Amino acid sequence: MITTGGGCKPRERDALLAFKEGIVKDPAGLLSSWQRGGHYDDDDDQLLEEDCCQWRGVRCSNLTGHVVKLNLRNDYADVGTGLVGEIGHSLISLEHLRYLDLSMNNLAGPTGHVPEFLGSFRSLRYLNLSGIVFSGMVPPQLGNLSNLKFLDFSGNMFSGSIPDSITNLGKLSHLDLASNGLSGPLPQHLSNLTGMMINHDTTKYEERLSGCDYKSFVNMKGQELQYNQEKVTVVTIDLSSNFLTGVIPEGIVSLDGIINLNLSWNNLNGKIPYMIGAIKSLESLDLSKNNLYGEIPQSLSDLTYLSYLNLSYNNLTGRVPSGTQLCSLYDQNHHLYDGNDGLCGPPLQKSCYKYDASKQGYQIRSKQGFHIGSFSIGVTVGFMAGLWVVFYILLFKKSWRIAYFCFLDNMYDEVYVKVIVVWAKLTGRTDERLRMSQVAWSSIDSDEYYE
Numbered sequence: 001m002i003t004t005g006g007g008c009k010p011r012e013r014d015a016l017l018a019f020k021e022g023i024v025k026d027p028a029g030l031l032s033s034w035q036r037g038g039h040y041d042d043d044d045d046q047l048l049e050e051d052c053c054q055w056r057g058v059r060c061s062n063l064t065g066h067v068v069k070l071n072l073r074n075d076y077a078d079v080g081t082g083l084v085g086e087i088g089h090s091l092i093s094l095e096h097l098r099y100l101d102l103s104m105n106n107l108a109g110p111t112g113h114v115p116e117f118l119g120s121f122r123s124l125r126y127l128n129l130s131g132i133v134f135s136g137m138v139p140p141q142l143g144n145l146s147n148l149k150f151l152d153f154s155g156n157m158f159s160g161s162i163p164d165s166i167t168n169l170g171k172l173s174h175l176d177l178a179s180n181g182l183s184g185p186l187p188q189h190l191s192n193l194t195g196m197m198i199n200h201d202t203t204k205y206e207e208r209l210s211g212c213d214y215k216s217f218v219n220m221k222g223q224e225l226q227y228n229q230e231k232v233t234v235v236t237i238d239l240s241s242n243f244l245t246g247v248i249p250e251g252i253v254s255l256d257g258i259i260n261l262n263l264s265w266n267n268l269n270g271k272i273p274y275m276i277g278a279i280k281s282l283e284s285l286d287l288s289k290n291n292l293y294g295e296i297p298q299s300l301s302d303l304t305y306l307s308y309l310n311l312s313y314n315n316l317t318g319r320v321p322s323g324t325q326l327c328s329l330y331d332q333n334h335h336l337y338d339g340n341d342g343l344c345g346p347p348l349q350k351s352c353y354k355y356d357a358s359k360q361g362y363q364i365r366s367k368q369g370f371h372i373g374s375f376s377i378g379v380t381v382g383f384m385a386g387l388w389v390v391f392y393i394l395l396f397k398k399s400w401r402i403a404y405f406c407f408l409d410n411m412y413d414e415v416y417v418k419v420i421v422v423w424a425k426l427t428g429r430t431d432e433r434l435r436m437s438q439v440a441w442s443s444i445d446s447d448e449y450y451e
Contacts (some may be wrong), residue, residue: 007065008052011093014246016052016067022109025084028192030056030072054316061101066096073128074104081108092117097124103152104131114153119144130176131155138177138422144167154178161208162187162239163239175237178262185246186239191254193235236260241269241287248287253278262286264310269293272316284308291315296343301326310336317342319352 013036051069053060059069070091074082081283086109086138089104112135118127119141126146142151143165147357154176160176161184169175172193198279212360235258247270255313260280268290274283277299283306289365292314309329320326320343329336330347337343345354350361 007060008050008054012067013050013052015090015093016017016055016058016070019088019142022088022090023083023085024039028074028076028081030083030293032056061096064096067094068096068123069099070094070097071099071101073101074107074131076104084325084414086110089115090119092120095119096124097121099126100124101126101128102132103128107132108134114139116141118142121145122147124148126150128152133157135159138163138166138182140165142166144258145169146171148172152173152176152181156180158182160184162244172235175235176236178238179241182239182242183245184244186244186249186258186263188251191251193237197277236290238262239266241265243436247271248273248292250275252276255279259282259305260284263290265289267291271295271302272297272311275299275328280305281360282306284362286310287314288312289314293317295319296321309333311337311340313339315342316340319343319345320348322346 016034017036020031023031026032032407033054034052035050037050044195053065054056056069057070057072059071061068068403069177071288072083078080082105083102084106085257087107089196091097100118114129116134116139120140121127122145124145125147126230127142127150127342129151131154134153134155137160138153139436141164142148145151147167148158148169149171151172151174157179158177158180162182162196164187166175167189170191170193175193177418235255238260240262241264244263246268248268250273252258256279259281261279261282261284264286265288266419268287269292271294272287274297276297280303282303285303285308286308288310291314292311294367295318296311296316302325305323305327306329309326313333316327316337317340317440327347337348344350356371
């Protein structure tokens, strides 16, 4: 088969050939058709031309002839079959590039970092550099790709935090930074990711809800069909298997078009956003293997499109929310609440009776503790004030001081006599002890104590 070309721009052809020079190994022969000048290929029985639009993995615009797509993905996902080398700077000449997929190759180069010049591809819509094993930081220059809709950097070795510039990608419909070493908090402005517009497909919900109440299903399906008439934004965010910390930002609930959200296998804490049920289009939610605490928001039961849910291995407590949708999800996956010892109530076997009683008792004790504490403070202050009054009187009033000490003596002797009498009765020597008591009592009644 003979191909005719001529559509390839010489500058862009040279850029591709310069990229090939940076490749030191090509086990699968991905770049075998990239040649300068025509030659005959015995394997394919065809004449290869200089037209780069005919090269493997390269696509050009039918109208302009510019290279718009470069797909050199290693479909075997095997290190031994992928390209080895680096992403040369010459690619910057492909100014009209809209699609770039170099995934699953060994193209980290000597620096191991993502080339910063990739932030210059203003026409780029699709960028997949997953599995290349880049290290270092996610380059903030990616925030310049204002037309980007798909970004996959999963399976690398990035460290540091997610750059805030990522949230400038207002057209992004797919963000995958899973399985890296990213740390720090989630960007607070994830809600800036608005994505592109599509329609929902509601054909699968009847099968999903077979384990739940039919009447509830009919009501829910009616709501879905009504909702399906509207266009919604589609955003996929996968930040799983990193070291992200902090809380899930409340602003994430404004992503009313997000379909897939995966934040599992991180170190996130705090509570699940109370209004998470406002993300009506959500189909998959995975928050497992974090440190989230508190109760599961009841609004979660409002997610009628939800087909996958995993909240396992957190520190969640309280009653599991009820709802037809959550009932169906539990029927499909009995492990979605595992590892949360504080959860109770149907569909779990653990009763909420003790939890509710403990919670109520704590509230009562808290209220009582306030009053008891106030009362104790008042008694203490009153006692100290009274003690100082008595001390002042005894110090400066002689007659009162004499009367006070006499009163104490009388009380002491009276108690002493009564003790002697009781003791004497018990020992059988009552008469002698009574006589001694009378003598003691007569001595007490003397006026000398009052001089």
